[in-house]
Amino acid sequence: xxxxxxxxxxxxxxxxxxxxxxxxxATFERLARAYGFRGVDTPxxxxxxxxxxxxxxxxxxxxxxxxxxxxxxxxxxTLRPEFTAGLCRAYLSNGWQQLSxxxxxxxxxxxRYERPQKGRYRQFHQIDAEIMGVAEPQADIELLALAAHLLxxxxxxxxxxxxxxxxGDTPSRLAWREALVGYFxxxxxxxxxxxxxxxxxxxxxxxxxxxxxxxxxxxxAPLLDRFLSAEAGAFFETVLKGLESVGVPYVVQPRLxxxxxYYCHTAFEFTTTHLGAQGTVLAGGRYDGLxxxxxxxxxxxxxxxxxxxxxxxxVDLPAAPRGPITVVPMGEASQLAAVGLTARLRRAGFVVEQxxxxxxxxxxSRASDMGAPAVLILGEDELARGEVILKDLATGAxxxxxxxxxxxxxxxxxx
RNA sequence: GCGGCCGUAGCUCAAUUGGUUAGAGCACUGGUUUGUGGUACCAGGGGUUGGGGGUUCAAGUCCCCUCGGUCGCCCCA
Numbered sequence: 001x002x003x004x005x006x007x008x009x010x011x012x013x014x015x016x017x018x019x020x021x022x023x024x025x026a027t028f029e030r031l032a033r034a035y036g037f038r039g040v041d042t043p044x045x046x047x048x049x050x051x052x053x054x055x056x057x058x059x060x061x062x063x064x065x066x067x068x069x070x071x072x073x074x075x076x077x078t079l080r081p082e083f084t085a086g087l088c089r090a091y092l093s094n095g096w097q098q099l100s101x102x103x104x105x106x107x108x109x110x111x112r113y114e115r116p117q118k119g120r121y122r123q124f125h126q127i128d129a130e131i132m133g134v135a136e137p138q139a140d141i142e143l144l145a146l147a148a149h150l151l152x153x154x155x156x157x158x159x160x161x162x163x164x165x166x167x168g169d170t171p172s173r174l175a176w177r178e179a180l181v182g183y184f185x186x187x188x189x190x191x192x193x194x195x196x197x198x199x200x201x202x203x204x205x206x207x208x209x210x211x212x213x214x215x216x217x218x219x220x221a222p223l224l225d226r227f228l229s230a231e232a233g234a235f236f237e238t239v240l241k242g243l244e245s246v247g248v249p250y251v252v253q254p255r256l257x258x259x260x261x262y263y264c265h266t267a268f269e270f271t272t273t274h275l276g277a278q279g280t281v282l283a284g285g286r287y288d289g290l291x292x293x294x295x296x297x298x299x300x301x302x303x304x305x306x307x308x309x310x311x312x313x314x315v316d317l318p319a320a321p322r323g324p325i326t327v328v329p330m331g332e333a334s335q336l337a338a339v340g341l342t343a344r345l346r347r348a349g350f351v352v353e354q355x356x357x358x359x360x361x362x363x364x365s366r367a368s369d370m371g372a373p374a375v376l377i378l379g380e381d382e383l384a385r386g387e388v389i390l391k392d393l394a395t396g397a398x399x400x401x402x403x404x405x406x407x408x409x410x411x412x413x414x415x
Numbered sequence: 416g417c418g419g420c421c422g423u424a425g426c427u428c429a430a431u432u433g434g435u436u437a438g439a440g441c442a443c444u445g446g447u448u449u450g451u452g453g454u455a456c457c458a459g460g461g462g463u464u465g466g467g468g469g470u471u472c473a474a475g476u477c478c479c480c481u482c483g484g485u486c487g488c489c490c491c492a
Binding site for chain 2 (some may be wrong): 115148259277304359368
């Protein structure tokens with residue numbers, strides 16, 4: 001291997017990988033527009049403070065996974081580990097309250113310092129959808145409908161499952177959390193080492209543990225139901241009914257929680273069993289308190305993010321587009337004429353490439369490799385006659401075409 | 416951050432118990448055909464065996480460190 005390695009956890013996107021990636025993004029952007037979302041781009045770095053306050057100091061993401069650095073002016077900056085905090089900041093910075101309710105769609109790189117694995121990178125990419133300023137469960141339903149629709153369009157309907165839960169409103173969540181701390185605290189000795197840590201940092205995560213001993217305890221752990229307020233319960237019911245109405249299948253997963261502090265009410269994950277340990281492909285939830293916590297007015301909001309690499313690994317490769325019609329000059333005098341012809345055809349809207357190296361065999365071979373449907377051979381003889389040879393590479397048939405009639409003859413190869 | 420497995424040409428892989436100049440297919444370049452592709456045949460270029468150190472008469476092969484990948488944990492998209 002070369003000494004020039006990419007940074008650990010990063011990779012170069014090219015060829016098939018790039019096509020899969022672009023396919024996911026293009027499908028997302030098309031659907032987001034159809035659902036009335038507006039595209040937005042925010043910086044890939046923000047003040048560290050934003051993420052620390054927004055996501056939660058004790059979360060793994062903030063406490064050990066951020067790319068944080070001091071710039072030359074002495075400011076502590078952080079490469080974004082997720083989209084939501086930055087979008088909320090933009091919402092407040094730009095006074096987008098006036099546009100509320102606001103539906104936003106974004107995509108781009110995010111950064112987390114984790115141990116890389118398949119489907120897990122240090123620079124990875126997300127598509128992201130957020131609805132800000134809507135307290136009604138209709139926003140939850142619409143956002144989930146978009147997610148499900150996207151996964152359908154990507155051909156993943158059979159490969160993913162929607163798991164959903166409610167984390168309740170703040171009072172119910174706090175009461176539940178306290179009950180969990182009490183319960184697991186009484187059984188602390190029996191907990192796994194990881195869960196002992198979770199007990200103090202993020203007790204709800206114990207519910208997600210894969211440790212067998214933990215699972216036995218989790219089975220008898222208090223459920224949110226007991227603490228769920230009537231309003232929060234009704235809210236969740238409405239969301240579930242909405243999903244049924246929209247035709248989105250789901251599984252209620254009472255132990256589903258989220259790792260970021262700002263979530264409340266609806267929490268969900270689309271998971272797959274096709275990616276090994278990296279099962280989550282798209283996930284999100286409601287975060288009614290976040291914008292206020294960042295110093296803005298109380299603003300209900302909900303959003304999700306999907307991993308482009310993970311989705312890309314699951315989708316079937318989109319059909320390869322037809323290659324370019326290839327202009328093949330032979331002889332020095334033809335070279336200039338070919339450049340002109342190529343430019344003329346490109347401006348006329350054709351997808352055109354030139355093959356100007358090697359012998360004719362080589363040039364045709366290259367055109368063939370690129371998937372060219374046809375080549376235009378322009379030699380000295382043809383040039384003298386004011387013609388070009390049009391050869392169809394699928395059939396092998398070729399014919400002489402007057403130079404000023406090329407566009408017409410190529411009409412059948414238009415996309 | 417923890418544990419396991421792996422690392423030979425651009426790609427996929429060979430290389431007896433450690434034993435001469437590390438091989439093959441695909442790809443690439445040239446030729447058979449100085450102007451006719453997808454087939455065939457011929458020839459050629461390409462490697463400090465991820466990197467560093469050690470053991471040995473001798474290391475791709477054994478040991479240590481390191482870098483990277485991968486699987487599981489953790490976490491998450």
